[in-house]
Amino acid sequence: MDDNLVFRALADPTRRLLLDLLFERDARSLSDLESHVEMTRIGVMKHLRLLEAAGLVVTRRFGREKRHYLNPVPIRLIHDRWIDKYTERRVAALVNLKKTLETTK
Amino acid sequence: MDDNLVFRALADPTRRLLLDLLFERDARSLSDLESHVEMTRIGVMKHLRLLEAAGLVVTRRFGREKRHYLNPVPIRLIHDRWIDKYTERRVAALVNLKKTLETTK
DNA sequence: TTGACAGGTAACTATTTGGTTACCTATAGT
DNA sequence: ACTATAGGTAACCAAATAGTTACCTGTCAA
Incomplete structure (x- = not known):
């Protein structure tokens, strides 16, 4: 779990909003998260990728859905x-x- | 104390190193901090300015020195x-x- | 088996950011 | 007074970042 990835992931307001949404309620799909953010799906996806790489978010697939969970350890x-x-x-x-x-x- | 300033301030490895130095020992001058970082004085100064704007570092002048203190509240x-x-x-x-x-x- | 939905890749662009050099101001000490 | 030290401003440059559009893949349900 690299330090730098965590801090860089937290540096963007959209990504912090995504963490807020997951803090409020876990197990959200990409589409769910997307609907709460004024941005393209691709934009949201790229943010989630960074959050996941940082270990701040963990994911699990359910059929065609990918559910996202907040990891507070970092x-x-x-x-x-x-x-x-x-x-x-x-x-x-x-x-x-x-x-x-x-x-x- | 703006959220965004804090997170952006923490996003850079040099700034985190500066916080580490202040965590280890407080009341350091710019020159002191500069001597621990591979960078121009101006570079360090700009980093410190951001840390101060974020409220992560507070400063106080002593004669021609400016001493830096870590503020852990943010x-x-x-x-x-x-x-x-x-x-x-x-x-x-x-x-x-x-x-x-x-x-x- | 086809249409709709959920997710993913690639290539490109504008802006932000970290760092530099050159020059300026203020205080301490002899 | 004057020199060394501590700090500060301005202008500039290269690299990283956030976001876009266009196109592709996989799974569910009638």
């Missing part, structure tokens, strides 16, 4: 690269505080 | 976007297992 590895056990609590608390402030604003 | 937000409280334990455990296997290999 995301966690990003986290662990720059947030160690000691700072994790502090950062998480800070983020939660920030979220609380934003929702009550 | 990294945590990436994590929280695709890993919810329920799957976090599972994923963290999986990652730890993976790390254990790799170190004893």
Whole structure:
């Protein structure tokens, strides 16, 4: 699982949207995903290929469908690269505080 | 703090190396960072500018030096976007297992 | 067995991005 | 005062990237 592939895959807003869709609901086909994005099917396919190469998405064929699943492991590895056990609590608390402030604003 | 800036900032290997250096030790000057990277000072400066714009690095001037500090909050937000409280334990455990296997290999 | 649907390949184009050189500004120390 | 050091701006170039159209393959269902 190459680092670079993961970060490059995450760099595009369309690909992040695809991950959002899969986070919301797994096992989507290409056509399903395509219908949620303003883009050609081919465009979506190329994005999914990159996400799969990065290990962020895994796929399985069902007849003529190819279903897509989100794999959160590479995301966690990003986290662990720059947030160690000691700072994790502090950062998480800070983020939660920030979220609380934003929702009550 | 724009999403897109963060992800684009993380997409480049040199910028990730800079974050690694700051993770290892904070408060580094541009010249310090430059000495660890095979690149012109200007190249490093442009990378740092992007990291700063993304909020991944914060800076403070001391005389003629500009010191750079790692800000882990945007990294945590990436994590929280695709890993919810329920799957976090599972994923963290999986990652730890993976790390254990790799170190004893 | 034919038509419709789901997915895939190839070739091309416009834009973005990473990096350079050349030149400029500000602070420290002797 | 002046020289070395730390940082900054502008203009430019080569390579990578996101997206397109046109065409091809495989599977389901009547």
